[in-house]
Amino acid sequence: MHNTDKFLFKGWEITGERDAVKFHYVLSHGKEEFVFAETLTLPKPLSVEDKTHANSILDFLLLALGVSYWKTFCPKIIETPIISLSEKQTVFWNTVYTKGLGEFFYKNKIDFRGLVEFPISSKLTPPVQTTLPDSDRSLVLLGGGKDSFVSGELVRKSGKQFSFFSLGDFPLIKEAAKSTGVELITIGRQIDPKLLELNKRSDVYNGHVPVSTLYSATAMLVALLYGFDEVVLSAEDSADYGNVEYLGEMINHQWSKSEEAEKLLRTYFSEFVSSDITFHSLIRNFSELQVGALFSKYPQYFDVFSSCNKNFLLTKRAERKWCGECPKCAFVFAILAPFIPKEKLVSIFGKNLFADEKLLPIYRELLGLEAFKPFECVGTPEETKLAFLLAHQKGEYEADIVMKQFVSLCSKEFDSIEKYQAKLLPHYDA
Numbered sequence: 369m370h371n372t373d374k375f376l377f378k379g380w381e382i383t384g385e386r387d388a389v390k391f392h393y394v395l396s397h398g399k400e401e402f403v404f405a406e407t408l409t410l411p412k413p414l415s416v417e418d419k420t421h422a423n424s425i426l427d428f429l430l431l432a433l434g435v436s437y438w439k440t441f442c443p444k445i446i447e448t449p450i451i452s453l454s455e456k457q458t459v460f461w462n463t464v465y466t467k468g469l470g471e472f473f474y475k476n477k478i479d480f481r482g483l484v485e486f487p488i489s490s491k492l493t494p495p496v497q498t499t500l501p502d503s504d505r506s507l508v509l510l511g512g513g514k515d516s517f518v519s520g521e522l523v524r525k526s527g528k529q530f531s532f533f534s535l536g537d538f539p540l541i542k543e544a545a546k547s548t549g550v551e552l553i554t555i556g557r558q559i560d561p562k563l564l565e566l567n568k569r570s571d572v573y574n575g576h577v578p579v580s581t582l583y584s585a586t587a588m589l590v591a592l593l594y595g596f597d598e599v600v601l602s603a604e605d606s607a608d609y610g611n612v613e614y615l616g617e618m619i620n621h622q623w624s625k626s627e628e629a630e631k632l633l634r635t636y637f638s639e640f641v642s643s644d645i646t647f648h649s650l651i652r653n654f655s656e657l658q659v660g661a662l663f664s665k666y667p668q669y670f671d672v673f674s675s676c677n678k679n680f681l682l683t684k685r686a687e688r689k690w691c692g693e694c695p696k697c698a699f700v701f702a703i704l705a706p707f708i709p710k711e712k713l714v715s716i717f718g719k720n721l722f723a724d725e726k727l728l729p730i731y732r733e734l735l736g737l738e739a740f741k742p743f744e745c746v747g748t749p750e751e752t753k754l755a756f757l758l759a760h761q762k763g764e765y766e767a768d769i770v771m772k773q774f775v776s777l778c779s780k781e782f783d784s785i786e787k788y789q790a791k792l793l794p795h796y797d798a
Contacts, residue, residue: 373397373443379450380430386413391430397441404437404563408586409556410593418593424641425589427451431461431486432585437563438465439472440572442483452489460636461486468578468629470619471743474612476573481615506530507596509587510552512544513675514663514700515602519650520548521666523600531596535586540674540689547672553594555586576743578624584633584647591645601649603630606656606747612740621743627652655792656703656747657755664707670716675700675745690717695742697721698730703747706758710765722768731770737777753778754788 378392393404408429414422430451438446453461465484466473473480506523510516510532523530531551534541545552567574580603587599603625610618623629634647651659663669674689676697690697701721704713714720721727732738735756736749746752756774765771778785 372445373441374445374447375434375438375443377430377434377446377448377451380426382414382419383407384409386415387411389426389429391433393434393437395437395441395443397443402437402440402562402566404560406433406436406560407556407558408589409558411553411555414593421592422589425585425592428636428641429582429585429589432464432582435465435469435577436559439469439575439577440563440566442478442573444483444485446484446486448487448489452491452493453486454492455488457636457640458486458488460632463632464578464581464624464629467617467620467623468581469576470614470617470623471611471621472573472575472577474614474619475575475743478573479615480617503595503597504528505596506598506600507533507553507587507591508600509583509602510534510541510545511583511602511675512538512540512673513602514669514673514704515604515651515659517544517548517666517669517673518659518662519600519602520550521662522650524550528598530600533587533590535583540672544669544672547669553590555590557586576621578629580622580624581629581633588637588641588645588647592642597644598646599648601625601630601647602651603627603649604651604654604656604659604747606751607745609741609748611743622745625745656699656751657706657793660703660755661707661793664704670708670712677744688718692717692719692721692724693726695730695734695744695746698727699734699744699746699752702731702734702752702755702759705765706755706762720768722765722770725769727770728773731773732777735774735778750785750788751792753781753785754792757782757785758793 374396376394378394380389380391383390387410389408391406395402395404431448462484466480506528508516508520508523508530520530520532531553532545534552534554536557537554542552566572584601590596591599607622607625608627610620612619620626630649637645637647676690676694678691697717698721701713701717730742733740733742734746734749734752741749759765760771760775
């Protein structure tokens with residue numbers, strides 16, 4: 369990082385047949401200058417009225433999407449010439465970039481303290497609140513995993529009309545939406561190819577970005593354009609549980625799904641975008657086990673859902689729904705083991721993950737027995753331990769090496785683990 373490095377949020381423009389928005393950035397690093405453009409493609413062209421409704425959220429998206437480009441060199445100087453930011457807004461953006469990039473800073477050994485400073489504007493333009501016609505429709509973010517299916521079914525049960533939303537064109541998401549019989553609205557995303565090339569350089573930082581913030585903002589754009597009064601996330605209680613402490617801060621892979629992030633976004637959207645749209649997670653107070661138990665009641669989704677991140681890589685897509693090798697696959701298998709019969713669960717994943725010796729170290733981390741919780745969207749050690757205990761009590765996995773490891777290492781804790789159920793899985797009777 370050079371002290372003179374600078375990142376410019378240049379602006380955005382409506383392009384194509386008025387059905388795309390291009391976001392422009394300029395990054396100065398030493399003697400090099402990089403010009404980037406990221407494009408979002410909309411389901412239909414924007415009218416003049418649409419553009420007026422969308423101005424504030426498009427300004428938000430300019431700043432949110434820029435994180436992928438800023439992190440390449442983490443320049444100290446940040447400029448936002450077309451957007452006037454109040455002190456309250458800069459505190460929000462400093463927090464989103466600092467906490468949302470926590471894992472990135474940790475893995476790249478970057479001292480983030482005082483690094484991110486969005487500029488406070490000397491001349492403030494009052495925020496323009498978008499007022500929407502009365503509506504009674506929900507927009508549910510669909511990620512393809514068990515959480516978003518459960519949220520969709522909760523909205524369906526309430527009797528409210530709803531559509532699903534997805535950022536990016538993923539076959540898995542299309543298949544998932546089709547299985548529900550509910551409309552899917554998609555916004556296409558084209559990251560600047562120059563960024564993917566730049567990321568190959570050894571002097572460029574790479575890593576995790578607060579992707580849920582990007583999904584939330586694009587969902588708000590859809591809500592504003594197409595008349596939804598509610599945006600529904602699918603983030604559960606365990607998203608608040610961090611991974612490891614670094615420079616005095618708890619680093620949380622799931623920070624952008626946390627309750628803190630949700631509240632910050634809800635307040636920002638309400639004050640600076642539109643107060644007519646409710647923004648919240650329906651399953652915020654649910655444990656992973658409660659979500660797993662609810663999901664098990666919808667067998668029509670067993671063969672279409674997936675939480676494996678290899679399905680959503682920008683460069684190469686997975687050939688199967690579950691890789692069966694990563695912490696996410698390992699955790700989801702464990703959390704569903706108490707609720708879905710073994711034969712069916714093994715057919716969903718393509719193998720019995722509890723019989724895979726290579727997963728023993730990952731399961732020790734998930735159980736909180738060594739290192740720390742993996743940098744994935746997985747639950748707490750308490751949730752994992754209770755899932756294992758409930759699966760153990762069913763007796764289907766006793767011959768499997770992963771279950772044998774759990775019994776060997778945790779049998780003395782069984783009484784205390786059983787007490788987790790009152791909080792994590794109330795009213796459940798196997």
